[in-house]
Amino acid sequence: MEEKTPLLITGSSGLIGSKFAQVYANKYELETLDISDPVQPIDITDEQAVFSFFEKSSAQACVHLAAFTDVTVAWEQRGDTNGLVYKINVIGTKVLSRAASTFGKHLILVSTAYVFDGKKDSLYTENDSVNPIEWYGQTKAYSEDVITAADHPWTIARIDQPFRSDPFAKLDVAHKFAQKITEGTAKLFDNHYFGPTFIDDFVRVLDFLIQSKTTGIYHATSGEKWSDYDFGVALQKALELSGTIERSDLVAYQKQQVRPYQTNTALSIEKLKNILPFEQKSIVEALGLVDSPLLNIFVVAT
Numbered sequence: 001m002e003e004k005t006p007l008l009i010t011g012s013s014g015l016i017g018s019k020f021a022q023v024y025a026n027k028y029e030l031e032t033l034d035i036s037d038p039v040q041p042i043d044i045t046d047e048q049a050v051f052s053f054f055e056k057s058s059a060q061a062c063v064h065l066a067a068f069t070d071v072t073v074a075w076e077q078r079g080d081t082n083g084l085v086y087k088i089n090v091i092g093t094k095v096l097s098r099a100a101s102t103f104g105k106h107l108i109l110v111s112t113a114y115v116f117d118g119k120k121d122s123l124y125t126e127n128d129s130v131n132p133i134e135w136y137g138q139t140k141a142y143s144e145d146v147i148t149a150a151d152h153p154w155t156i157a158r159i160d161q162p163f164r165s166d167p168f169a170k171l172d173v174a175h176k177f178a179q180k181i182t183e184g185t186a187k188l189f190d191n192h193y194f195g196p197t198f199i200d201d202f203v204r205v206l207d208f209l210i211q212s213k214t215t216g217i218y219h220a221t222s223g224e225k226w227s228d229y230d231f232g233v234a235l236q237k238a239l240e241l242s243g244t245i246e247r248s249d250l251v252a253y254q255k256q257q258v259r260p261y262q263t264n265t266a267l268s269i270e271k272l273k274n275i276l277p278f279e280q281k282s283i284v285e286a287l288g289l290v291d292s293p294l295l296n297i298f299v300v301a302t
Contacts, residue, residue, distance in 0.1 A: 014066070019166075066088065113158055118263045155218065195225060
């Protein structure tokens with residue numbers, strides 16, 4: 001059997017990290033920096049613990065997936081640099097970056113389309129200016145600033161609304177929509193747009209970035225722009241779901257909310273496509289691979 005490649009990773013038990021671990025179980029020996037690890041819990045904001053872990057590792061790269069991603073809860077902590085959102089997303093990244101610099105590791109940060117303000121009609125490119133409008137996006141923008149100023153090799157891979165083929169304890173966008181649809185009537189915005197990220201493909205992108213040691217900022221979604229409504233309709237068709245989907249209005253919804261919402265977070269992936277040695281699946285193809293029947297989703301989610 002071929003010897004596994006050591007790889008430092010945060011967030012290995014999450015939505016994306018667990019899929020990466022599943023797909024590449026025979027390729028990488030994952031060295032996890034996870035506060036919930038039953039054997040060796042590591043708090044990524046603890047510089048001494050992180051430095052000690054990095055020093056002992058022969059891995060050449062670290063994939064940084066750990067993040068506080070609940071946008072609504074993050075909004076409640078806006079401006080609080082002592083809050084959990086800031087600590088995980090910014091302080092944790094600073095500590096990892098300093099460790100990567102000290103021990104010569106390539107740090108790959110998985111970031112988000114929420115660093116943009118959502119006002120652009122067309123797909124966002126890597127050359128567009130960052131302008132977050134809420135605290136989650138702001139903390140991720142701060143974490144990007146940490147990485148781009150670093151003297152170690154670095155890569156930033158931005159994604160948006162990730163979903164995977166198989167169900168996970170934390171429901172992704174596809175499984176959330178599927179649940180809404182099957183529960184009766186799903187009201188989905190027809191004037192809110194995003195760029196779905198198929199995790200089964202994204203973990204392959206991560207593998208490519210690790211192996212090729214590619215550096216820089218890359219958008220790594222599907223490269224497509226979907227409204228919530230159209231995504232729901234396509235999902236219903238792919239999974240043959242019962243239920244009804246109704247159009248809903250983001251503008252009207254926002255009038256009842258305090259937290260601001262981006263209108264469009266879809267990303268262009270032309271830069272990535274120019275170097276990626278494989279073609280990612282279209283969203284329609286990806287939705288066809290999402291697990292059905294939904295009974296399994298509800299069992300996992302409870």
